[in-house]
């Protein structure tokens with residue numbers, strides 16, 4: 243059996259021309275492009291839809307999708323596998339699956355990895371994968387298409403640097419998220435380094451209390467069970483800390499965590515020398531969060547956030563929106579069942595719920611302003627479908643082609 247996996251470069255001009263055409267066909271929306279080119283505002287009858295200035299596919303997601311399509315184009319007959327989901331959007335994942343690309347981790351414990359053959363092609367997703375999984379795949383000798391986003395790899399560089407310097411990486415992220423697991427595996431580096439994953443300010447405050455001697459090690463290990471490296475000993479491994487984050491976290495929260503941790507170490511050590519901080523929120527996430535804050539300055543009646551419910555950056559957009567307006571985090575237009583029935587993802591309960599009341603807030607004959615944004619993994623055609631559904635529910639006459647030529 244071969245023990246190395248060749249990484250493939252599929253981006254030849256011919257392949258990419260074909261790929262672009264198919265990707266556009268699946269995900270593009272001429273309506274959204276037209277609304278965008280006219281300042282992001284669509285007024286139809288009594289209904290105004292405002293789009294955020296930045297939303298939808300980021301460069302990393304576009305690249306990952308392009309490469310998956312390119313892999314199928316270059317290898318029409320070969321078995322193609324994907325490590326998990328290419329991105330967190332069910333509609334996009336359905337398209338990928340329709341290309342005959344199978345999820346390698348679907349079977350319990352990733353058993354399918356053991357049946358890989360050297361002629362198989364394995365695609366690594368935009369958030370990367372854990373070192374242990376990658377090593378198992380490489381050991382099968384199959385060909386690799388690596389779509390890991392460059393911004394994710396920048397985080398890996400930071401945590402590897404921490405490990406080399408004997409610094410424990412504090413990773414602000416969700417322990418179950420693929421990207422955070424991949425980053426944590428780089429910090430662990432086969433037992434050479436340590437990490438602790440913190441999800442939110444409540445967990446950071448617990449960590450701060452531990453650093454200041456106000457919590458026991460036993461309580462600490464119980465509290466963070468599943469979120470630290472194997473062999474982690476809080477009495478030994480919290481001397482020097484380096485903060486990094488999952489690329490899609492809430493920027494304001496990451497900044498607050500930085501403040502609280504550096505302040506705690508100053509209290510403990512009398513200086514901040516044992517604390518390092520790297521801002522590893524990616525540019526696309528920042529832009530979408532900033533564009534939403536700008537959108538929220540408008541006099542909206544409510545906000546719709548469109549995207550996959552397991553998408554981290556989309557969840558944070560919904561969190562930002564909720565602070566100012568009624569906000570509904572929906573997967574697609576089918577969630578807008580009727581004027582009195584709406585399905586949306588409730589962040590507190592972490593599940594889709596059914597709202598059964600007149601949720602449009604304003605009567606149909608009154609002017610209504612709706613803000614709309616979408617996470618980095620949401621294709622534009624889904625936003626188009628949502629807008630068309632909203633107009634339909636409001637009883638607005640809208641003929642797309644005629645509207646923009648009139």
Ligand code: SF4
Pocket residue numbers: 300301302303368391392393394489490524525526527555618
């Ligand atoms: S959200 Fe950021 S890190 Fe994730 S794929 Fe997009 S650009 Fe890359």
